[in-house]
Amino acid sequence: MSGMRVDAKVVMLGKESVGKTSLVERYVHHRFLVGPYQNTIGAAFVAKPIQVGEKVITLGIWVRSHETLKSVKTKCILLSLICVFWSFLDLTDSSSFQRARFWVKELQNCEEHCKIYLCGTKSDLIQGDRSLRQIDYHDTQDFAEEIGAQHFETSSKTGSNVGESRHACKKIQTCVLAEETGVNLGQKKESYFYSCCNSN
Ligand SMILES: Nc1nc2c(ncn2[C@@H]2O[C@H](COP(=O)(O)OP(=O)(O)OP(=O)(O)O)[C@@H](O)[C@H]2O)c(=O)[nH]1
Secondary structure, three states: OOOOEOOEEEEEEOOOOOOHHHHHHHHHHOOOOOOOOOOOOOEEEEEEEEEEOOEEEEEEEEEEOHHHHHHHHHHHHHOOOEEEEEEEEEOOOOHHHHHHHHHHHHHHHHOOOOEEEEEEEOHHHHHHOHHHOOOOHHHHHHHHHHHOOEEEEOOOOOOOOHHHHHHHHHHHHHHHHHHOOOOEOOOOOOOOEEEHHHOO
16 A cells, blocks of 8 residues: 545534544544543544445544634635535533534635534533533524534544444545545555644
């Protein structure tokens, strides 16, 4: 294998500490990391090869911290890859909904028909104590319908509904199979994280 192709670009956007990295950890490595919270500086990247029928395609998943949205917009225009954006909401933090709305608007200004998923996080916390819920499910669903997005609530801690997230990724794969685009990322053979500075 001379290098790794990325067939689709998936960009995780959301307020700091909303749970982007944890969802990727759960999806890619089937684990939830405990310990002190460490914020993402700039961005992180993980490549995830997935078998689709007879074929292996690779998702390039970028976790972006809030201050790098401008560069995401630029890349959205420049890259020929299929590009899908996930906008995250922490179900226990109402301000994360406002931030998600803002970013959706920004993304649509950049590319009107870009594919967006709305992902509520930390659902285990509200299952333990419903009074912690600060974002109403129906409000988010209404917003999702308004922008033509899909919406689901997940817990990276328990793995709840991450299967749904995986289902969403299968939709990405279908698009990728139709497009057959890719970019060489070098010699890496396994799923891996590395700093954003080298990810472009
Ligand atoms: N209970 C619970 N805690 C979660 C969940 N997902 C993330 N967390 C916690 O929320 C904190 C932030 O999670 P991260 O995944 O690092 O958040 P992030 O959005 O990548 O944060 P930035 O790097 O600042 O952008 C960590 O302390 C996680 O353990 C979840 O599903 N349930």
